[in-house]
Amino acid sequence: MTAGFESTQINTDNRGNNIVGDAANEPSIVMDPNNADLMAIGWRQFDTINSNFREAGLAYSRDGGRSWTNAGVLDPGEFRTDPVLRADSAGNFFYSSLSTPQLRSVEVFRSTDGGVSWSDPAPAFGGDKQWIAVDRSGLMGDGHVYQTWNVQFTCCPNTDFTRSIDSGFSYQGPFAMPSPRLKWGTMAVDPDSGSLYIVGSDLGQTSHVLVRSDNAQNGGVPPTFPFITNVNLGGTTRSHMGFSSPNPDGLLGQVWIDADYSNGPSRGNLYVLASVDPPGGDPLDIHFIRSTDGGRSWSPPVRVNDDEGNAWQWLGTLSVAASGRIDALWDDTRNGGGDPKMSQLFYTWSTDAGVTWARNVEITETFNSHLGFPRQNKMGDYNDMISTQAGILLAYCATFNGEQDIYFSRIEIDCNNNGVHDGDDIARGASRDDNHNGIPDECEACTGNERIARAACKFRRGAGKLKVKLVGGAGFDSFLVRLSSGQSGEGQLDGKGKGRIRITGLPPGAGTASVEWGCGAQAQEEYSCE
Numbered sequence: 001m002t003a004g005f006e007s008t009q010i011n012t013d014n015r016g017n018n019i020v021g022d023a024a025n026e027p028s029i030v031m032d033p034n035n036a037d038l039m040a041i042g043w044r045q046f047d048t049i050n051s052n053f054r055e056a057g058l059a060y061s062r063d064g065g066r067s068w069t070n071a072g073v074l075d076p077g078e079f080r081t082d083p084v085l086r087a088d089s090a091g092n093f094f095y096s097s098l099s100t101p102q103l104r105s106v107e108v109f110r111s112t113d114g115g116v117s118w119s120d121p122a123p124a125f126g127g128d129k130q131w132i133a134v135d136r137s138g139l140m141g142d143g144h145v146y147q148t149w150n151v152q153f154t155c156c157p158n159t160d161f162t163r164s165i166d167s168g169f170s171y172q173g174p175f176a177m178p179s180p181r182l183k184w185g186t187m188a189v190d191p192d193s194g195s196l197y198i199v200g201s202d203l204g205q206t207s208h209v210l211v212r213s214d215n216a217q218n219g220g221v222p223p224t225f226p227f228i229t230n231v232n233l234g235g236t237t238r239s240h241m242g243f244s245s246p247n248p249d250g251l252l253g254q255v256w257i258d259a260d261y262s263n264g265p266s267r268g269n270l271y272v273l274a275s276v277d278p279p280g281g282d283p284l285d286i287h288f289i290r291s292t293d294g295g296r297s298w299s300p301p302v303r304v305n306d307d308e309g310n311a312w313q314w315l316g317t318l319s320v321a322a323s324g325r326i327d328a329l330w331d332d333t334r335n336g337g338g339d340p341k342m343s344q345l346f347y348t349w350s351t352d353a354g355v356t357w358a359r360n361v362e363i364t365e366t367f368n369s370h371l372g373f374p375r376q377n378k379m380g381d382y383n384d385m386i387s388t389q390a391g392i393l394l395a396y397c398a399t400f401n402g403e404q405d406i407y408f409s410r411i412e413i414d415c416n417n418n419g420v421h422d423g424d425d426i427a428r429g430a431s432r433d434d435n436h437n438g439i440p441d442e443c444e445a446c447t448g449n450e451r452i453a454r455a456a457c458k459f460r461r462g463a464g465k466l467k468v469k470l471v472g473g474a475g476f477d478s479f480l481v482r483l484s485s486g487q488s489g490e491g492q493l494d495g496k497g498k499g500r501i502r503i504t505g506l507p508p509g510a511g512t513a514s515v516e517w518g519c520g521a522q523a524q525e526e527y528s529c530e
Helices: 422-427
Strands: 007-009 023-032 035-046 055-061 069-074 080-087 093-099 105-111 131-134 145-148 161-164 172-175 182-189 196-202 208-213 227-231 255-259 270-276 285-291 313-320 326-332 342-350 384-387 391-398 405-412 451-460 463-471 478-483 488-492 499-506 509-517 522-529
Touching (some): 023 384, 035 405, 055 093, 080 131, 105 145, 131 182, 145 196, 182 208, 196 255, 255 313, 285 313, 326 384, 326 391, 463 478, 463 509, 463 522, 478 499
Antiparallel strands (some): 080 093, 093 105, 145 161, 255 270, 270 313, 384 391, 391 405, 451 463, 478 488
């Protein structure tokens, strides 16, 4: 079952059609903080899967993601990879891109019109697996662009940090952070002190490291990093695990940090989330930790995924809404029948600073992460998202077309259509949740329009596969499907009251699907497996 959220493919031709034979992965998304209609997505663009050559793909939207224009590539003919896009408080966009020679130098493009046009790239030192952050604190460092990378693969030996204090026109340094050095991480700026936090895996992938700079915001002095500590995420960051994993030659996830900019009691909290390999037989879980004192101490790790098996939860992603709601998203193999290639995206959220988490919500259908490798056996190293008042704006890679493509999805958890995330409605007391299921009580009454729109079965290779489509229900209501052959399945509707489920292993012949919605509505539909 998926919750039925719609996705739009971004890497298309000028008629919106899929481009057969190419590959696109590793997306990053940016939105103008002053105009939510203006967005851009960058990705690694491979024009053919028969080559490892890739360029800096780009698309932009001027209507909040309802439609997208594929702008082609920045700097055509130039080998580029590892795109990271972010915006400053004024709405300028920045596109960080790793390039030649030897993939150890970074250049940053700048756009002042929502991603339609871009400046020539500014050299920014750098190295492999760079990440950028832009200070939007409104404090001394507002507008500064910070960048970090893996010290093992850099243009400039023993360095792993640079900054721009002139809105991305030039970059200072490069500078060296203290040991233990880190890699595959992200950055966040404290909303009240302006301090910069950097988190990542240690170079040996045995622990995780947090670094803080209090003076990176002061353009008049070289940045220093007086505070460094190990943080316990309850597992290790993994990569390059071969074809028995979802992403054979890539990362299984990077380490994410974000700061709470809300005006409530959680303001200033730091949140860290990652896909980690925990002790025992479970290959990867999503773990989360929290600091309320500027990174000096951290909560015990919390497992965010709610499955009971030993599935792979990989490419974990974190963002925080202005309300303080924490959003988490990842690729997940729990419904793949034990096959590490078969993944789908899951989403959850927390409205109490990560102490508890909502049910995991399926965002996409299942796809094969091993399809469409472009002479590089991975599906990129990350997805990306932005938290909004009602949900998230998501850029992700999937293989629904039998190849790697980039998709945009607006995930809104808003059953009462008031423009506010249901979790926030409940947390602030605007909606009741007497049964504590995370769904506003006003959304759980039957609509009277619940029905089975379709029940279709195909019998192939000795077993039937039934697809059931439901419409007319209350947003996010639960449902249970029972078949006359004995199989059953359950799921949850999307915010528009629609739902889908697949049930496999059916015998040949006719049968009956009986559906009961959580509100009490019932319906039946005949089907035939042929």
